Amino acid sequence: MENKEKILEVENLCVSFHTYAGEVKAVRNVNFHVNRGETLAFVGESGCGKTATSKAIMRLWNPPFVEIKDCSSMKYNGEEIMDMDKKRLQALRGNEISMIFQDPMTSLNPTMTVGKQIMEGLMLHRHLNKEEARKEALNMLRMVKIPDPEKNLDAYPHQLSGGMRQRVMIAIALACEPSILIADEPTTALDVTIQAQILDLLSNLKKEMNTAIILVTHDLGVIANFADRVQVMYAGQIVERGTTQEIFTEAKHPYTWALLSSVPALAKENKQELYALKGTPPDLLLPLNHCPFAARCEYCMQICKEQNPMETELTGTHKVSCWLQHPDAPKVESFYDRRKK
Amino acid sequence: MGKYIIKRTFFAFLTLIAVVTITFFLMRSIPGDPLAGMARALPEETKQAFYAKYGLDKPLFEQYLIYMKGLFHGDLGESIRYAGRPVMKTIAETSPISGLYGGIALVLGTLTGVILGIVAALNKNRWPDYIVMFIAILGTTLPVFVLISLAQWVFGVKLGWLPPSGWGELKHMILPIAVSAFGSVATYARYVKASMLDTLDQDYVLTAKAKGLSDFQVITRHVLRNSLMPSVTIFAGSVVGVFTGAFVTERMFAIPGIGFYYISSINNNDYTMVLGTTVFYAVLFIVMQLVLDIVYTLIDPRIRVSGKK
Structure with missing residues (x-):
């Protein structure tokens, strides 16, 4: 926590879902900030607005069904995300702010090799050519500790296990060394032993790259081991x-x-309900x-x-x-x- | 892969035998015989001579064996109704006609349908979507014979732009192609729209978006391929449909295609002709399925047959 520079400042964030039943105010006037290199955890039960908030930061919601209200302000490095045009947003996503999702089983394109999916971001943001991107993708696979990276670079997602796929997701997200990584329940879909491995990996990479992590979870155990600061969310x-x-x-x-x-x-003598x-x-x-x-x-x-x-x-x-x-x-x-x- | 193809070919062969057997006995269970439609009062000896000529006087099972033996030698027999005309020759002469206009219609219709489906999916609940779905619903609900009559009346009679029926010149092909293509447009537009909407909802599309890809890149790299795969499955049926589905079209436009003859041979109890055409359809269908299964493994790595690694 030596570096206290604010990389993201969110003020008055309001997100609404327009449903047939009416307007669901999923996120209500949320304020927070993220410092460079720290891990901030969002915790709360399902539907409390954790994911709504994290997707809003990248403006990943599709209007008009989901609306980020005009009163909201999200400043990335001092730059207002709400005012960014399409081009600027595309340059931001995956490059300065990345995201990994809950279910690694469905978050990768089934018809594209793992390597190509990692290379995509590299070619887009860092303007590498195919060969360079492939080399870099191979490095990323090594970094996320995928065994036999040369072979797995050309594997399709279905040939990998859930934990491996989440490693690939992390490789995709971190390929361009973003300042912020939003991890939306990154371990929820994995079994417990793999959870620990993935979290260890994330915290090591975080230190190496000085990436700030916004960790969305409902698992307090994950937070205790991993987060610097915690925000408890309830009803938006x-x-x-x-x-x-x-x-x-x-x-x-x-x-x-x-x-x-x-x-x-986990105490033995604990018989409390x-x-x-x-x-x-x-x-x-x-x-x-x-x-x-x-x-x-x-x-x-x-x-x-x-x-x-x-x-x-x-x-x-x-x-x-x-x-x-x-x-x-x-x-x-x-x-x-x-x-x- | 080679082993897979051999296995598939073997099963295709079994399927073919089953199809032929069922058709053979079904045809024979229809009341009447090839003579019934021709002349009412033939002398008994003439009838017997006719039956003897085509082997129809033998026990049914023996006839079946004889037919199967011929089939294995690539002989589909001779038309009963039109003496001296081998079934094989009729198929060889008529199927290219069906294949020509039907093939053009299929290619045009499928392409248009896929494009319209994509447009509809990307503009969900906006006017392009409504227009496409209107066309699609029209195309699927309107019976072909209504559509054909309408086309013949409007373009052939009222406007007089095109001949309402007949065959031989390029202008004769336009209406049949348009009508046949219309069906494909409707089918594929609906199919592609549904699968595309489904794909757009997938998590990996969000991943692609979160990578910073533009909408166009997301769609061309991650959505299209995955959403067109289900359509490949129905394409097999469509190809065979070029030949089989054209019964009504060929009748109404008086096109001397294979569908035209299939119907008349059924009406005439022309056993060999019906069987021959059925075999032709079955082979076509089975081969198409096999081809598509192979194509499928090429486009979807998940069903790439084991033994790849």
């Missing part, structure tokens, strides 16, 4: 953010407590002018159902949006701490 908003340390040891938001309590502890959060997230089709978590919160107060809490700054890095932080609010003991005892 960031409810708590802080360093990984802060989130795991000093969480203040009841939703974060619920997330932490839902992780099985695993915590399950009751209820479902609010319907994002409906207007939401109060705390989104109010309906499921154990500590819900009158004010929680009436107004959305402001973000309270606890330390320079740790911020939480919860009425419990209000000076007049009762002091409560976290059920997460209670369960740990």
Whole structure:
């Protein structure tokens, strides 16, 4: 964390899905920044806006069904992404900001060799000719530790295992040495042993290339090992953010407590039943002018159902949006701490 | 690969035998015989002489064996209805006619259909899509004979631009080609649109986009090939359809193609002619399937037959 230069600043990001039922406000006024070379994790349950946010950064959503509202601002290296034209966006994607996706089984073109798929970006952004690109692609395969890279360069995706395919995806994404890599649940579709390998690989490459990573996940275990900072998302908003340390040891938001309590502890003497959060997230089709978590919160107060809490700054890095932080609010003991005892 | 082809050829051969056998016995189960349509009151001896000439007096199973033996020697027999005309010769004379105008129609129709399908998919829910789908629905729902009558009436009678029917000159080909191509356009436009929309939704298209490729590059490099593959499957049927599907077209335009003769031979209980034509169709179909399976392995690496490595 020696380098604190902000590579990406997102302000007031609002993403809406226009469905037959109406407008679903999937991301609501989200603010955050990413420093050069750090790993920022988004965590939250399905549908909380993690993927919507990360795809919005690359403007990968297709209008008119998905709309990034005009009020949003995303500055990459000081340059407004919202104002970029098609050409500039194409130069940005895969070159300055890359993305890897959840399911490596379907994210590669089945009729194109792995090598060609890696070469594509290199030829496009770094203007290499075929031979140079092939050489570079071979290097990339070595870098992501694919065995027998010469042979696998000409393999088709179906000839590789899931873990190998995700390595190929990483090779594609990192080929042009982007400043930011968005990893949208990169290990969700892989089995546990492979997950660890992929994460190790990512964190090594990150150090080598000084690439910032935005890690989207619902796996707290992944975050604990891997992220520098964490943002907890719920119903399209960031409810708590802080360093990984802060989130795991000093969480203040009841939703974060619920997330932490839902992780099985591997202690032998632990006979405690695993915590399950009751209820479902609010319907994002409906207007939401109060705390989104109010309906499921154990500590819900009158004010929680009436107004959305402001973000309270606890330390320079740790911020939480919860009425419990209000000076007049009762002091409560976290059920997460209670369960740990 | 060689082993695969040999295996496929063997099974193709079995299929062919099955087709011939079934057709043989089905034809014989139709009431009446080749004489029934010709003359009502033939003297009994004449009839018997006729049956004897074509071996129709022998037990059915023996006839079957004789036919199969001929088939293995490449002999499809002689038309029963038109004495002295070998079935093989009729097929050789009539199928190129069907193949000529049908082939042109297929190529034009398929190309147009594929292009329209792509246009429709890329403009989903906008006017080009609506127009293409209107054409496609018209093409699939309108019976061929209605379409043909309409074309003959408008271009042949009302406007007088083209001869409504007949064969021999270039101008005779235009209407049959247009009508036959229309069907292909409709089929392929719908098919390609559906598979293209499906492909556009695939994760790897997003990967391609996230790489920074332009829309045009994404489509030409990642979408087209994958979305045209399903169409290859129906192309086999279309090729055979050039010959078989032309029954109505050839009748109505009075084109002396193979479809024209197929229908009349069925009506006449011309056993050898029907069997011969069926064999021709079956061989064509089986060969096309085999060719397409091989083509398929070339364009889709996932079904490349084992033994590649």
